[in-house]
Amino acid sequence: MLPIQTGNWELDQAIQDDEYKNAVKYLHSAVHSNPPRLEALLPLTQLLLIGCRDKEALNELEEFSAISGAVLPRRLRAHILERFDPNNSPALSTCFEDILKIDPTCRESLAKLISLHQDGNYRPESLLEMAALHLDAAYAACNVWREFALCFLEVHQYEEGRLSVCLHENEGGQLPRYSSVRYNSIPKSFTQGKMGRAWAFRCKWWLTRHFSKSILASEIAAGDLELLAYKAACASHMYGQEFEYVVEVYNCLEKENNMDLLALLREHRQNSIGLYPYLRQRTS
Structure with missing residues (x-):
């Protein structure tokens, strides 16, 4: 070869x-x-x-x-x-x-x-799918969780931009006027059909596979703050910004006074997709 x-x-x-x-x-x-x-x-x-x-x-x-x-x-x-x-x-x-x-x-x-x-x-949507498939089968290092979190953020920001409706009016020399209407920013591919069912199952499964209390405790004890931050960023997109794993990691970063990772996690929390709560609401 x-x-x-x-x-x-x-x-x-x-x-x-x-x-x-x-x-x-x-x-x-x-x-x-x-x-x-x-x-x-x-x-x-x-x-x-x-x-x-x-x-x-x-x-x-x-x-x-x-x-x-x-x-x-x-x-x-x-x-x-x-x-x-x-x-x-x-x-x-x-x-x-x-x-x-x-x-x-x-x-x-x-x-x-x-x-x-x-x-x-x-595309970030495709990488999300492949990274999730890998995380279904393996316990990954920090770089995978980082890319996973960044793809969630990219997808969210793209959907926010796509679904913001700008009404433009420029008649008679008037200045343009804009108005924005906010919609659900979760891509349909994550909520409908076979892929939607797969993500619903994955979110439920990962509560114990990647985000359990015992796993959180062992990761905090190990002291890899970057891994904790990126996993928490992913968890915020999957389960919402008030999910226990996310809150505990945020508190841990505050105690460690790691301002860079705090800012990173804060950005993801503020832009979290909240996939699992949305999927549960749809099926309830």
């Missing part, structure tokens, strides 16, 4: 050799047999890359992914895209999403999606 120096004469000779062609032929047959042979996919991919047939390798991996739930072809495809087509953000993000759907504990794939988001090439 390493880059090959195609100017090497021996390599040029090798890929014209019958042995190389036969190896590709037999591995291709194995990959396309019934059932498909996963163990033949990696050597076939390597041989195609050696022969500078990267597009063919990508096509083979895409076709195999369509008929298999294995994570290997998706990881291989992501690696090749990063090497040969690094600006293809839609294809890369799809690969990393597919990997996380199969293996939600994969920190590397989530980190790649976070990087795409930070570069402006991945």
